[in-house]
Amino acid sequence: MNMFSGHVSDRLAAYIEEARDATRVERHLAECERCRADYGQVRAGIAALECLPLAEAPASIWSSIESALDASPKRPAFAPWKLGFAAVAAVIVVSFTYWIVNRPSARWEVDGLVGSPVVGVKHIGQVGRVAAGEWVETDSRSRARIKIGDIGSVELAPNTRARVVATQRQENRIALAHGEIHAEISAPPRLFFVDTPSGTAVDLGCEYSLFAEEDGSGLIRVTRGWVSFQSNGRESLVPAGASCRIRPHSGPGTPYFDDASDSLKRTLDDFDETSGADALTAILASARVRDTLTLWHLLPRVAAADRERVYGRIAALTPVPNGISKEKVLNLDSATLSHWKDELAWTW
Amino acid sequence: MLRFALAISLLATSAMADGFTFTIGSSVAAQEAPFKSAAFVFRTERCAEPAKSQITATAEGIVHGARRSVPLKVSALQRPGVYAVFQTWGNEGRWVVVLKGVCQNETAGAIVPIGPKGFIRESSKFFPRPAAGTEVDASLKTMVEGDSK
Numbered sequence: 001m002n003m004f005s006g007h008v009s010d011r012l013a014a015y016i017e018e019a020r021d022a023t024r025v026e027r028h029l030a031e032c033e034r035c036r037a038d039y040g041q042v043r044a045g046i047a048a049l050e051c052l053p054l055a056e057a058p059a060s061i062w063s064s065i066e067s068a069l070d071a072s073p074k075r076p077a078f079a080p081w082k083l084g085f086a087a088v089a090a091v092i093v094v095s096f097t098y099w100i101v102n103r104p105s106a107r108w109e110v111d112g113l114v115g116s117p118v119v120g121v122k123h124i125g126q127v128g129r130v131a132a133g134e135w136v137e138t139d140s141r142s143r144a145r146i147k148i149g150d151i152g153s154v155e156l157a158p159n160t161r162a163r164v165v166a167t168q169r170q171e172n173r174i175a176l177a178h179g180e181i182h183a184e185i186s187a188p189p190r191l192f193f194v195d196t197p198s199g200t201a202v203d204l205g206c207e208y209s210l211f212a213e214e215d216g217s218g219l220i221r222v223t224r225g226w227v228s229f230q231s232n233g234r235e236s237l238v239p240a241g242a243s244c245r246i247r248p249h250s251g252p253g254t255p256y257f258d259d260a261s262d263s264l265k266r267t268l269d270d271f272d273e274t275s276g277a278d279a280l281t282a283i284l285a286s287a288r289v290r291d292t293l294t295l296w297h298l299l300p301r302v303a304a305a306d307r308e309r310v311y312g313r314i315a316a317l318t319p320v321p322n323g324i325s326k327e328k329v330l331n332l333d334s335a336t337l338s339h340w341k342d343e344l345a346w347t348w
Numbered sequence: 349m350l351r352f353a354l355a356i357s358l359l360a361t362s363a364m365a366d367g368f369t370f371t372i373g374s375s376v377a378a379q380e381a382p383f384k385s386a387a388f389v390f391r392t393e394r395c396a397e398p399a400k401s402q403i404t405a406t407a408e409g410i411v412h413g414a415r416r417s418v419p420l421k422v423s424a425l426q427r428p429g430v431y432a433v434f435q436t437w438g439n440e441g442r443w444v445v446v447l448k449g450v451c452q453n454e455t456a457g458a459i460v461p462i463g464p465k466g467f468i469r470e471s472s473k474f475f476p477r478p479a480a481g482t483e484v485d486a487s488l489k490t491m492v493e494g495d496s497k
Contacts, residue, residue, distance in 0.1 A: 205381030
């Protein structure tokens with residue numbers, strides 16, 4: 001089938017507002033210029049609507065309404081049974097809307113790619129289904145793919161055990177006990193989560209692999225978009241082309257680009273384990289422009305006395321943009337750090 | 349006389365550095381889900397009204413020894429002045445993307461080589477004017493010669 005026979009213009013508002021049909025829409029947008037142009041217009045329209053100020057109605061409007069009401073013929077009083085009926089109808093509508101928004105979606109489909117993976121306690125053949133609360137497990141000779149509603153899929157490598165936690169439209173969540181998964185998600189950020197013993201991987205619109213041992217140690221490697229890995233108030237933002245170690249207790253390590261030097265990766269490991277000053281010196285010395293990803297993450301992780309060294313190294317590698325105050329960076333002002341990260345991302 | 353020439357030269361350099369130009373980045377700089385598959389993204393710099401700027405792009409390539417030219421449609425992102433380029437040229441041969449921009453009375457150009465792993469930042473060239481055809485040919489020639497070494 002020619003993909004252009006199915007333009008997605010009429011689905012863009014639902015995609016932008018509710019991530020409906022995200023996989024199909026994003027795949028189509030990546031290929032279709034016409035729909036990308038439509039996407040820009042719909043997105044701009046929604047943004048404009050959100051920016052509209054609330055305007056107070058002029059006082060004169062009430063007097064004109066009152067006079068219009070006075071002029072209209074009197075209607076008979078509303079019958080009590082009608083009021084009761086309206087109240088019941090309103091409750092039904094509100095309940096139904098709440099259910100639509102929060103209902104668990106249908107069970108996710110599980111494809112047995114190789115061998116015979118287990119869902120719950122049953123071996124599945126080629127296709128099975130999994131609900132929230134159930135486990136999916138592969139042995140050394142099986143692989144499985146879980147379809148995550150209509151936003152993407154997760155492939156389970158051999159010797160992987162994962163539990164489906166939530167299958168709601170606004171929260172799609174699995175827990176990886178051990179093993180390796182490869183996730184491909186086409187959806188607006190923060191709709192898909194993977195819990196591990198060391199923290200939670202939050203999808204920011206991406207494709208990534210996540211490996212975790214039973215004790216929670218492991219690695220996340222991102223191939224498209226961004227992933228946020230969060231634990232105990234610490235967050236690592238990992239873009240495409242970068243990886244991040246995860247550890248029990250200490251949570252996400254400091255992310256690094258896969259093409260960084262071996263010496264930087266090695267000393268970063270040391271630093272994440274020990275926070276040693278020698279390791280920091282070696283990291284700063286071997287960092288390239290692209291390694292400002294790593295250095296930016298180090299700003300809140302180094303001792304306050306070392307923060308200026310990290311700032312200085314980033315500033316030496318790439319000019320500090322307007323609006324970034326050194327004082328605010330050293331004080332870890334979150335808006336300033338976020339702005340700087342967005343600017344540095346142009347060099348990543 | 350020498351001092352005057354130096355002053356003029358410094359002024360010219362400064363004007364070029366302060367003028368309208370492009371910055372390129374990988375799709376991670378876009379931070380918008382539908383553009384994560386873009387070949388690269390770019391933004392206008394020092395353009396007072398980016399919404400009114402005129403941006404065009406073409407993919408210029410050499411495929412089996414023959415020159416090819418593919419007009420591209422740049423996609424505007426939510427932030428004004430930020431655009432994405434998607435690969436609509438073929439996988440065979442060697443290609444560069446040529447950007448051209450007009451902002452008020454200023455122009456800018458860029459040649460962005462595309463390698464097997466995506467755009468090549470280090471070999472990209474930026475101009476305070478549209479890139480000349482000879483400059484595009486020279487970039488392609490450099491890439492083809494690099495293949496044969």
